[in-house]
Amino acid sequence: MFFDRNIKLLRTKKGLSQQDLAESLELTRSKLNSYERGVQPPFDIQIDIADYFNVTLDGLVRHDLSKLTHFKLSQILKGSEADIRGRKLRLLTVSVDANEDENIEIVSMKAQAGYAGGYSDPEFIETLPKFKLPFLPKNRTYRSFQIKGDSMPPVSEGSWVTASYLQDWNDVKDGENYIVVTKDEGIVFKRLYNKIKNEQNITLVSTNSAYAPYTLHIDQILEIWKFETWNGFEV
Structure with a gap:
């Protein structure tokens, strides 16, 4: 300590x-x-x-x-x-391999239940499975999240989205896809529209039109991860 x-x-x-x-x-x-x-x-x-x-x-x-x-x-x-x-010491807890290179932690649907409470706990992060994607740039921190539901086709339920950590939420780009870790709604994968400057919130939109857009105030957000790649492999 x-x-x-x-x-x-x-x-x-x-x-x-x-x-x-x-x-x-x-x-x-x-x-x-x-x-x-x-x-x-x-x-x-x-x-x-x-x-x-x-x-x-x-x-x-x-x-x-x-x-x-x-x-x-x-x-x-x-x-x-x-x-x-991210200046209020939004420190990201990560794990590294024997060469001091960061791992990509895997957050399954089962693990997501505890992620909101354990995302900053090194002991919790250490329990998550890990893997590497050599083709990704090494100057970022990545995490892979399993997707729930059918709100973001073509990404289907059970698929894995690998995303890079976004420190400054002002950098959210309108119409791009992100993983959002929230206080009350768990982990969601959505297309975001940035209204932080004027309204202190972000609009979340699904690619499946059956799901209505909604907004989240920044106080309800814990982490934002920018979409990098996705696949449907089994872990």
């Missing part, structure tokens, strides 16, 4: 003394000092600290922020458009 070193890192990067941060969080300096020295604070204080620095609690606890690039860390500290642009 990296909570203690991360809060010290973020505090110093913001140019704050322990006293400055303690006052902002309505803590004593000695309390804050103890947290930076490894004492675990109560859960509500952990949330307050994460909110103050505009990062997720998962990111603050599980990830070594000192490993981030200077640019990435500076964007997080700015705190602007955090959820949309």
